[in-house]
Amino acid sequence: MKKKYSFAFLLFFSSALSVFSQTKTFSGERWSTVPLGSMQESDFVILASGEKVFGTVIRNYNMTDYPKVEFEAKGVRTSYLPKDLEGFGLTNGQLFYSRVLPDGEELVFLQVMVSGAIELSKYRGRYFLDNGSKFEELIAKYDMVMVNNQPVKRFTKPYIATLKNFLTGECGVVRYSEIDKLTFGDQAFVSIIQEYLQCSNQSYEFHLSRIPSIQVSPIVGLGFTYFSISPEVENLDLANQLGTNLGYSGFVGVRFHDLRVFPRFSTELRVAFSLFETTLSSSYSSSTVVVTGTETLRESAIYIPWSFQYSLLKKKQSELYLGFSAGLWFGNVETSGGMVDERFVSNNETMISEVPITQALDPRFIPVIKLGTNFRMKGNRRFFTELEWSTQGGYYQFSLINRSSEYARQRLSVQFGIEF
Incomplete structure (x- = not known):
C-alpha cells in the first residue's frame, strides 16, 4: 500500500513540476x-x-x-x-x-x-x-x-x-x-x-508582429501667412512698411509617427511653396529734403523643412503637439514700379525717378516653431491645423537715394491639412 501511495505522490509531483516548467x-x-x-x-x-x-x-x-x-x-x-x-x-x-x-x-x-x-x-x-x-x-x-x-x-x-x-x-x-x-x-x-x-x-x-516600429503617412495642406518686417541695420530716419501682409502657401510631405519606442515623438519632411505680393512704402526726411518711394514686390519660394514634434496630449481621436523645424528656403523676389520722389524743402520742387528700392538678400536657412492639433476623420485619415512662426534674418535691403537699411522678415502661418 505504501508503494502505491509513493507512486501516486511521485506522479503528482512530476505532473506539477512539468506544469511549473x-x-x-x-x-x-x-x-x-x-x-x-x-x-x-x-x-x-x-x-x-x-x-x-x-x-x-x-x-x-x-x-x-x-x-x-x-x-x-x-x-x-x-x-x-x-x-x-x-x-x-x-x-x-x-x-x-x-x-x-x-x-x-x-x-x-x-x-x-x-x-x-x-x-x-x-x-x-x-x-x-x-x-x-x-x-x-x-x-x-x-x-x-x-x-x-x-x-x-x-x-x-x-x-x-x-x-x-x-x-x-x-x-x-x-x-x-x-x-x-x-x-x-x-x-x-x-x-x-x-x-x-x-x-x-x-x-x-x-506578439508585436502587427505593431509597426513606425507609421508613415502622406500629408497635404494649404494655408495663409501674415508677413511683417523689422529692421536689423537701420538708419533711424528711414521708415519702411509693407502695404499688403497676407500671402498663401501649400505643401505636400510625409509624416513618421507613433514610434513603438517613443510614441509621443514624430517627424516630418515637407516640400512647401509660398506666394506673396505686396507694395513697399519707404520714406525719410531731413531739413532740406523729403524722400518717398514705392515699389511692388512679387515673391515665390520653395521651402523644404524637416520638423520634429512632441505630443503634449495624445488620444485616439485627437492630438495636440508642439514642434520645431528647420529647412532651406529658395526664394525669388521680383520688383517692379520702383518710384522715388524727392521734394526739396527750399524751393518745393519735386524730382521723380524710376529706380529699384528693394534688394532681396535671400537667406537659405529658416528655423520654425509651431503648435498643432489633429482630429481623426473617417478611416485612418486625420484633419490637422497648425500655427507656425518663423523669422528670416537679413531678408531684405531697402535703399532710398543715399539711405539704406536691412530688414528681417517674420512669418506667422495658419495651415490646414489632411494626413492619410
Whole structure:
C-alpha cells in the first residue's frame, strides 16, 4: 500500500513540476482576438474568474504601460486593475497578463513580447525572461566605480550574463559574441530570443508582429501667412512698411509617427511653396529734403523643412503637439514700379525717378516653431491645423537715394491639412 501511495505522490509531483516548467501559453482560442464564429477582430479581457469578454480597451495610442484598463462592452465602461484580470489582448497584436514582478509584491500588467519555451516580457521600460523554472529581469544600470581613487559613474550590463544563463546549449553558446555587443532595447532582445528559439527548433509566438516600429503617412495642406518686417541695420530716419501682409502657401510631405519606442515623438519632411505680393512704402526726411518711394514686390519660394514634434496630449481621436523645424528656403523676389520722389524743402520742387528700392538678400536657412492639433476623420485619415512662426534674418535691403537699411522678415502661418 505504501508503494502505491509513493507512486501516486511521485506522479503528482512530476505532473506539477512539468506544469511549473512551462511558460504561460498565449496561443489558441483563449487568447485570440477573434470571437468564436466571427471573422471580426476585437479587444478582449479575461476576468480573474476565467470568463472572456470581447469589447474595446479605451486607449490613446499604442500604449505599452497600463496601470489599469478602461474596457467598454455593450455600451458599459468598466475599470479593471491587475488583480481583476488574468490578462487582456488588443487587435493590434499586443497581449498583457497579470503577474508579480521578481522584486515586486503586487500584480501588474506585463506585456508579452515573445512567448514559447522562453518568454520575453516588458513593464515600464524593464524587460524580463521566463523559462518556466526561473523568472528574472534583464538589467542595465549605472554603477559608481573607483578609477585612480576617483569615483566614476559607469554603465554596466548585467543583462548580458542573464541572457547567457537563459540561452543554453549550442544555440546559445554560438551567440555569446553577439550577446556581448547586444544593445538594451525591444528590437535587440526580441531578435536574439527569436534566433535562439529558431535555432533550437522550438515553437514561439511573436506578439508585436502587427505593431509597426513606425507609421508613415502622406500629408497635404494649404494655408495663409501674415508677413511683417523689422529692421536689423537701420538708419533711424528711414521708415519702411509693407502695404499688403497676407500671402498663401501649400505643401505636400510625409509624416513618421507613433514610434513603438517613443510614441509621443514624430517627424516630418515637407516640400512647401509660398506666394506673396505686396507694395513697399519707404520714406525719410531731413531739413532740406523729403524722400518717398514705392515699389511692388512679387515673391515665390520653395521651402523644404524637416520638423520634429512632441505630443503634449495624445488620444485616439485627437492630438495636440508642439514642434520645431528647420529647412532651406529658395526664394525669388521680383520688383517692379520702383518710384522715388524727392521734394526739396527750399524751393518745393519735386524730382521723380524710376529706380529699384528693394534688394532681396535671400537667406537659405529658416528655423520654425509651431503648435498643432489633429482630429481623426473617417478611416485612418486625420484633419490637422497648425500655427507656425518663423523669422528670416537679413531678408531684405531697402535703399532710398543715399539711405539704406536691412530688414528681417517674420512669418506667422495658419495651415490646414489632411494626413492619410
